[in-house]
Amino acid sequence: MPDNSFGIALIGAGRVASNLGTAFKLRGFELQCVLSRNEERGRLLAEELGTHFFRLNEAEQVRAHLFVIAVSDDAVQEVSEQLPAGEAVVVHTSGTRPMADLSKHPNRGVFYPLQTLTSAVRHQWSDVPFCLEASCHDALAVLKDVCTQLGAQHYELNSDQRARLHVAAVIANNFTNHLWGWSRRLLEEAEVDPAILHPLMRETLAKALTHDPYGVQTGPAVRGDEQTLRKHLAQLEEHPRLRAIYQLLTESIAAQSNGKL
Amino acid sequence: MPDNSFGIALIGAGRVASNLGTAFKLRGFELQCVLSRNEERGRLLAEELGTHFFRLNEAEQVRAHLFVIAVSDDAVQEVSEQLPAGEAVVVHTSGTRPMADLSKHPNRGVFYPLQTLTSAVRHQWSDVPFCLEASCHDALAVLKDVCTQLGAQHYELNSDQRARLHVAAVIANNFTNHLWGWSRRLLEEAEVDPAILHPLMRETLAKALTHDPYGVQTGPAVRGDEQTLRKHLAQLEEHPRLRAIYQLLTESIAAQSNGKL
Known part of the structure; x- marks a missing residue:
């Protein structure tokens, strides 16, 4: 003992x-x-x-x-x-x-x-x-x-590091969880089984645990695919709050990938 | 064969x-x-x-x-x-x-x-x-x-469902990955080992795979903990873009938990 x-x-x-x-x-x-x-x-x-x-x-x-x-x-x-x-x-x-x-x-x-x-x-x-x-x-x-x-x-x-960690934890847990809630809601509205996203969510995490997430960023924002971005924003018109989130995160990803974050 | x-x-x-x-x-x-x-x-x-x-x-x-x-x-x-x-x-x-x-x-x-x-x-x-x-x-x-x-x-x-799924996938993969990039960057700035967040990231995903994420949402936004939210925003002053993301996602979480999303 x-x-x-x-x-x-x-x-x-x-x-x-x-x-x-x-x-x-x-x-x-x-x-x-x-x-x-x-x-x-x-x-x-x-x-x-x-x-x-x-x-x-x-x-x-x-x-x-x-x-x-x-x-x-x-x-x-x-x-x-x-x-x-x-x-x-x-x-x-x-x-x-x-x-x-x-x-x-x-x-x-x-x-x-x-x-x-x-x-x-x-x-x-x-x-x-x-x-x-x-x-x-x-x-x-x-x-x-x-x-x-x-x-x-x-x-x-120390206390300063812990305070900074606390913000990072809110971002890494509360915010990602909320976004997953949004994506589930969009699928439910389209009558698509939310489980279809699970393999992608698992792979996203697996990559983020083994790489700097910035280094493995993919998607229309990092590609500068304006046509897809416009289409997505148009699809989110009935969800103005999510539309604003989409816009802001897209700008942040673009800035990051252009080295301007 | x-x-x-x-x-x-x-x-x-x-x-x-x-x-x-x-x-x-x-x-x-x-x-x-x-x-x-x-x-x-x-x-x-x-x-x-x-x-x-x-x-x-x-x-x-x-x-x-x-x-x-x-x-x-x-x-x-x-x-x-x-x-x-x-x-x-x-x-x-x-x-x-x-x-x-x-x-x-x-x-x-x-x-x-x-x-x-x-x-x-x-x-x-x-x-x-x-x-x-x-x-x-x-x-x-x-x-x-x-x-x-x-x-x-x-x-x-069908094509409409797939278009909706594509937006949901951008949210579930591109956006969460970008947020994990931000949280890692905050920790690097504070000289904290980013691996400290890995167990929390794993648990966040594990819960989102087995629950509706909205049902397991935690954090200062859902608690309405104004003091912590103000502190966090103050800490992010040197990162105006992340500060804006923090504010918008916090509002969205609060709206969701108040049934006003």
């Missing part, structure tokens, strides 16, 4: 908290308690994890080696103020909040899982890269150790 | 022609000849495929059961006029051109491979859905048979 004997206090009861809490428990960490502003969800999660529940205003009573704040971005700073001052390592799991939000705690850090976590519990953590940042070497060592126990990769990024 | 004894004439010498020609040959079809406007590339491809070369103005001499036009979209109609009139099935491989471009030929059709084909030759055709259209039952039967021999799936779509 690995040495997971140090105690973890989990703050939050949402998707990230329940995913992490379950993983901590399964990997044999000592889960001291769940703290939450939402008493109902907090008690439920504590029960599921077989541990104690505390309200946030009872946080001073809690003793743990590691406090993991998994609450909404806006609440990170406020919640961290309520945790007991001391030597414990206090981390948040936010992609956007700076480590400075935890300035009350000398041993502070960031433990940000870069993955789209669903409410269903994840059992595979090898596909979750954790972005780590820490105020001191000991705190960093604790976070690295937790990653190792979870079987997850880790990357050391 | 399957009955591939009918002869195919291939018109073109680019990516699609060389990929299809190689596949035809490997699957035991009788490849009668390569015809091409570009004599140098045409001769080279004919040689690679172990068959004869003809110039387009010599097309009247060619006898084949199936003529496969794999030239640029703009040239389809003109090229089809130069092929000998007769009972042979004549198809083009374009996503955008209507079947009517081939009106000289009574047995006409469309044989459009919906995949991003690279210049390197593809050996796996099970991940290439072919969109078929034909002027008569016999021509359709020939095209279905060729798909079966290639091990490829096929879908029957």
Whole structure:
């Protein structure tokens, strides 16, 4: 058995908290308690994890080696103020909040899982890269150790790098997913089985994982195929919002391929 | 051995022609000849495929059961006029051109491979859905048979459906690839290893293949997280084009999640 004997206090009861809490428990960490502003969800999660529940205003009573704040971005700073001052390592799991939000705690850090976590519990953590940042070497060592126990990769990024990564992740996940939603909708309108696009989507990803995407860009925008571009824009007249997206992305692809991005 | 004894004439010498020609040959079809406007590339491809070369103005001499036009979209109609009139099935491989471009030929059709084909030759055709259209039952039967021999799936779509599919494919492939290029560039600028995004990209695709993407949309736009959106826009000030894309896609996601798309 690995040495997971140090105690973890989990703050939050949402998707990230329940995913992490379950993983901590399964990997044999000592889960001291769940703290939450939402008493109902907090008690439920504590029960599921077989541990104690505390309200946030009872946080001073809690003793743990590691406090993991998994609450909404806006609440990170406020919640961290309520945790007991001391030597414990206090981390948040936010992609956007700076480590400075935890300035009350000398041993502070960031433990940000870069993955789209669903409410269903994840059992595979090898596909979750954790972005780590820490105020001191000991705190960093604790976070690295937790990653190792979870079987997850880790990357050391400062708060600026993480903020930049967060924008890149929105582009790489939220935006591409939305575009796939649009393409599915166009096919549904034309009564074409959306599954016809799946092999193309798979190949697009496979290429982007092995090449710089700019280097394997194809399509009418990169070819400067004005006739096809005009036809496509005409087809999108009933969807003005998508038409505007089409136009802007086409210009961006053309600029990129002409070295003018 | 399957009955591939009918002869195919291939018109073109680019990516699609060389990929299809190689596949035809490997699957035991009788490849009668390569015809091409570009004599140098045409001769080279004919040689690679172990068959004869003809110039387009010599097309009247060619006898084949199936003529496969794999030239640029703009040239389809003109090229089809130069092929000998007769009972042979004549198809083009374009996503955008209507079947009517081939009106000289009574047995006409469309044989459009919906995949991003690279210049390197593809050996796996099970991940290439072919969109078929034909002027008569016999021509359709020939095209279905060729798909079966290639091990490829096929879908029957009319010219309007195929035109709509072509727009959807540009969105699903060209646009997502370009966005991944942007996200990679942002990470390179921040000196973060672009591979950190790969697990997220994989998961994004995995979800989009098993769900309606609109149903699994996440991120600040769908949450209405104004603080994060403002921060992201501020970070993109040095990239006005990407900033505009960010704004437009964010509005589109918000509209979609509010049922106002």
